Amino acid sequence: MDYKALAELLFPEVTETPEDMEARFPVRNYPENAVITRMAPSPTGFVHLGNLVQGLTSERMAHQSCGVLFLRVEDTDAKREVEGAVEVLINTLKHYGINFDEGATIDGDSGDYGPYRQRQRAAIYHVYAKKLILEGMAYPCFCTEEELSEMREKQEANKENFGYYGKYAVWRDRSIEDIKAEMEKGKPWVLRFRSTGSIENQFKYNDLVKGELTITENDIDQVLLKSDGIPTYHFAHAVDDHLMRTTHVVRGDEWLPSLPFHIQLFKALGFKLPKYVHIGPLMKMDGNSKRKLSKRKDPELALTFYKAEGFPVEAVYEYIMTLLNSNYEDWRRANPIAPSTDFKFSPKKLNPAGNLFDYLKLCDVSKNEIAKMDAETVYSRLVEYTEEFDTEFAQLLKADKEYAVKILAIGRGGKKPRKDLATWKEAKPYMGFFYDKYLEAPVFEEKFEKELIKDVLNKYLAAFDFADDQNTWFNKVKAITEEIGFTTDMKAYKADPTAFKGTVTDVSTFLRVAITGKTNSPDLYTVTQILGYERTCERVKNAINSL
């Protein structure tokens, strides 16, 4: 076979050589241990937790080694591309604190190793395609989809391995005349790799997460270029990550089965193999068994879910870090206010089997994150959230900022801050009663006489003095308690509950229900101070009238 003639037949327009590419994209001038890595998502419009896990891992590895993180858009599949997806992607990643040093941006590319959108790199891939043909390592294949699926059926029936290999690789050694003839008929073709591997051969490879892997050589003639001249993932990965001088590839472990091919390809192209970091899948409990988080079944896979629920980005970040490096949690406890970038991240700590996503744990992490914020911060974050998801509440919050901040300041700061909120969505049920619009009608326990409750509320109204401090206020509550024959001695009550009609807890609950419409709330005295004299009295009066 005259490979030179074949190369010219297939790629007459390609005049550049791999050497030209090497010159155009020189080796980066970085120290040995600097990690040059990338995020390489496809613009499907759906950004999920897996993207974030991968992104965070890449980001930490790059930046903690003073290396480079760049964004490359893998848009080789035109069919799956969604309008505006690149913008969504970039904005979402930025929102979660993943900052790129170079690569695709909202308005074009930035950096010396672009273009960073694969479809714009077609000419570059063709240079290497031509090289492989010239060296007899690639050839055109004119098989149709039907022929390929027939092949597959036959293999299934014969219980053979699937794929285009050996005797099934029908275009592997066809004459240049046959190829010319098909081309003249205008038949579409793909470029295939001529594999010299054998499944009889195995070798060892070291993955940064999985450790030592046993690799079986690839014997399949994989597609390098699709019939539209755009590369498959595999070919683009090899060419791009070589030319962009990537040192580490972080990706999901669903790629592990194609690793043998990638190793083979890099070798064929004369490229140095990057180090691989294969991350296990995110799982969830489904009944009694684990399964991979699925785009179709699990809304919590989408990053938009966390935004809509109102999880602060810090919380999602912290939670993912604890999933990736479980010692992050201990570190965080020891360094509560240190920037997360101070943590020494290690890919070796990733669980090779993948993690189970634990929603409750996320909530716990999130409560701690929100508890760390000051009232002003909580206020502005809450406004930001409600402006998007609950405009009515947002209006109320904005109408009187001082009031809202006062509410949000309850129990905040100090050694033992309250942890009421895991998400911004929970803010309304928590503090809604401070707004007349969301105040619920009081419902009192049925075991107490209405007249008794009325009596308590009237007594409170008579005794209530806005100028009282907390102690005085509570002493008045206690006085009322004793007046109606209830006890303030909780120890005695505990020892023998039957000896008493009721306790100061019950009296407090009457007041609480009257004032907040709920049986639980932050400290009642504080609530009345924030509500003010008029509104407190009004609420108590209304409660009396409702009885």
Next chain:
RNA sequence: GGCCCGGUGGUCAAGCGGUCAAGACACCGCCCUUUCACGGCGGUAUCACGAGUUCGAUUCUCGUCCGGGUCACCA
């Protein structure tokens, strides 16, 4: 079906030849407490199974079972 990866409490997990097998979330109990939230103390619960190597295996080897991934002109 072939190939690959994995398996420590309900979950996240440390440990990787000798440990009373850390810690966190969840759960339960007690304390604190006007409710709630917080905080403090305590508790239930784990090395998938079977062989082998070894004085000794959660740690090493093999097999079984189970879970996951993958076999596209998708990434």
